[in-house]
Structure formats: C-alpha cells, structure tokens
Amino acid sequence: MNAQLIRIGDDLVAMHAISTDEGITLVDAGLPGDRRALQAALHAAGHDIADIRGVVLTHGDSDHIGIAEWLRAEHGVPVHVHEADAARARGEEKSHAAGGAWRLGATVRFLVTGIRRGALRTRHLGEVRTFRDGDVLDLPGRPEIIGLPGHSAGSVAIRVPAADAVFLGDAVTTRNVLTGVQAVALGPFSDAPDQTPASLERLRGLPERRMLPGHGPEFAGTADELIAALAR
Numbered sequence: 090m091n092a093q094l095i096r097i098g099d100d101l102v103a104m105h106a107i108s109t110d111e112g113i114t115l116v117d118a119g120l121p122g123d124r125r126a127l128q129a130a131l132h133a134a135g136h137d138i139a140d141i142r143g144v145v146l147t148h149g150d151s152d153h154i155g156i157a158e159w160l161r162a163e164h165g166v167p168v169h170v171h172e173a174d175a176a177r178a179r180g181e182e183k184s185h186a187a188g189g190a191w192r193l194g195a196t197v198r199f200l201v202t203g204i205r206r207g208a209l210r211t212r213h214l215g216e217v218r219t220f221r222d223g224d225v226l227d228l229p230g231r232p233e234i235i236g237l238p239g240h241s242a243g244s245v246a247i248r249v250p251a252a253d254a255v256f257l258g259d260a261v262t263t264r265n266v267l268t269g270v271q272a273v274a275l276g277p278f279s280d281a282p283d284q285t286p287a288s289l290e291r292l293r294g295l296p297e298r299r300m301l302p303g304h305g306p307e308f309a310g311t312a313d314e315l316i317a318a319l320a321r
Contacts, residue, residue, distance in 0.1 A: 092230045092251035097130045098123060100264050100305050101202050102152050107230040107252055108134055112142040114228045116247055116256045117303060118157035118168075122207030127156060138164050143228045146170040147258025148244040149177030150184065150278075151211045152203065153303060158212040169226060171236070172219035174243025180213030184241065189277045195269030235292065239285030240276050246292060254299040255292065255312060260285050261319065263305030273308060273318040289316055 095106040097119065104119040104127075113136055119126070131137055141164070144157050149170055157178075160166040168178070176182040220226060222236035222245070233248040240259045247256040259276035267277050275282050292312035300308035300315045308315050 090230070090251045092249060093134065094252045094254055094299070094301075095130055095134055096307075097126055101199055101266055102206070103301075103303060104153075104155075105254075105256065105301060106131065106134075106136075106141075107232070107249055107254075108136060109229040109251065111229040112140045114226075114230050114232060114249075115141055115144045115160075115166075116232070116301075117147055117153045117258070118144055118155045118160070120152055120155035120203060120206040120208055121159075121210045121212060122205070123156050124159065138166075141166050143226070144168045145226060145228065145232050145247055146174070146178060147247060147256055147303060148241045149174035149179075150241065150259065152208065153258070154178055154214060155207065155211070158214050162215060167218050168214055168216075169218045169220055169228075170214075171234070171243030171245050172221060173238070174241055175217050175219050177241065177243070178214045178217050180211075184278060184280055189267065191267035192269060195265070196267050198269075199266040237285065237288040237291070239281050239283075239288050240279040242280065244288075248295065248297065250297065252299070253297050254301055255295060255297045257300060257302045259303050260289065261300075261302050261308075261315065263302050263308055266304050271305065273315060275319070276302070276304065286319070289319070292316070
C-alpha cells in the first residue's frame with residue numbers, strides 16, 4: 090500500500106494526513122481554529138472530511154487535540170489515543186511540566202499564533218478509543234504504535250511504513266517553540282524529560298527516512314540519525 094503524506098499547519102503546530110485508496114488517517118489534530126486549513130489541504134489533494142477514517146493522537150495535549158472533538162462529534166470520526174493519555178485528552182488531567190528556557194520573541198510568536206488559531210477555545214474529547222504500545226491500528230496506512238513515555242506517560246511514535254514516515258509528537262522537536270532554535274532537541278513542556286532519551290532508543294533500526302515532529306520541520310533521515318543529532 091502506497092500512502093501520500095499531507096502536511097497541514099506550519100512549523101509551530103502541525104498535523105498530518107495519511108492519504109491512501111482506503112481513505113485518510115489524521116495524525117494529531119492541531120489547534121481548534123485549524124478546520125479551514127484541514128479542509129483546504131484535503132480539497133487540494135482531492136479529498137474531503139468524509140474521507141477521514143480516524144484521528145490518531147501522538148499524545149493528549151491541547152495543541153494536538155484541537156479539531157479532534159469537532160471531527161468526532163460532528164462527523165463521526167473516531168479518535169485514538171494511548172490509554173495513559175486518555176484522561177488528558179478528555180480534559181480530566183493536565184500537564185504540570187515547566188517549559189524550560191525561552192526567548193521573548195519566539196515565545197510571543199508561539200502564543201500569538203496559538204491565540205489566532207483558537208488555542209483559547211480548546212474542546213476536549215467527549216470519547217476516545219484507546220490503544221497500547223505495539224498495536225497496529227486498522228486505519229489507512231496501518232499506523233503502528235511505539236510507546237515513547239517522557240513528554241507524557243502516553244506519548245507515542247506513530248510508524249507508517251507505507252508513507253516512509255515516523256511521527257514523533259513532542260518527544261523531539263526540530264524547532265523549539267519557546268526559543269526559536271532550529272535543531273533536534275527534546276520537546277519542551279515534558280512531564281518527565283529524563284525518560285525520553287531511553288524511550289527514543291526503541292526507534293533504533295527503523296528503516297523509515299521521514300521523521301516528523303509535532304513542532305518544527307521534518308527531519309530527513311532515519312531514527313538512528315535523529316538520535317545521533319540529538320546527542321550532538
């Protein structure tokens with residue numbers, strides 16, 4: 090099965106659509122104001138909302154669940170999340186992590202962009218479907234779940250061999266939203282950042298050459314090359 094990868098949003102907050110002959114799988118759901126961006130991107134690729142078979146979340150934070158409840162409640166699209174982040178996606182549990190280092194200009198840009206794209210109108214999920222580490226979901230692209238606890242307990246990588254892609258969520262960033270620095274680094278706002286390097290070791294040996302963080306540009310290379318860049 091071949092799959093086309095469609096990027097929606099920007100380097101501050103991105104989501105991705107995996108397009109196959111069976112329909113669309115949406116990886117993460119951006120911010121609440123991203124409906125039009127999603128519709129426009131799907132239309133340009135010859136799709137519409139009715140083609141979405143499911144949303145798969147890398148974790149349950151508010152800047153990743155943005156339009157998921159709209160898709161679920163109004164379009165019947167199921168939303169999948171790791172069982173350890175289900176309560177967070179439903180708004181029953183919040184992150185208590187600090188953001189770390191920051192620079193005024195980059196932080197203001199992130200906040201302004203978030204407000205413009207509806208970050209103050211977060212809709213948590215009324216219902217989720219949960220998965221576990223190692224599951225392969227019956228969705229277009231057959232996304233495989235690889236647990237990456239650290240950013241949150243239920244953070245995962247989503248491997249889609251048909252798209253030559255691994256989605257990293259906020260375990261890794263290639264552009265820190267608080268500093269503006271473009272480099273491979275651990276994501277800010279992590280619950281337990283000391284866990285993440287060990288979690289990333291689970292990606293070693295994967296052949297895919299498109300590493301896609303939730304924030305920042307795509308890293309063109311294997312997981313082994315990503316981990317080496319992180320170490321530098």
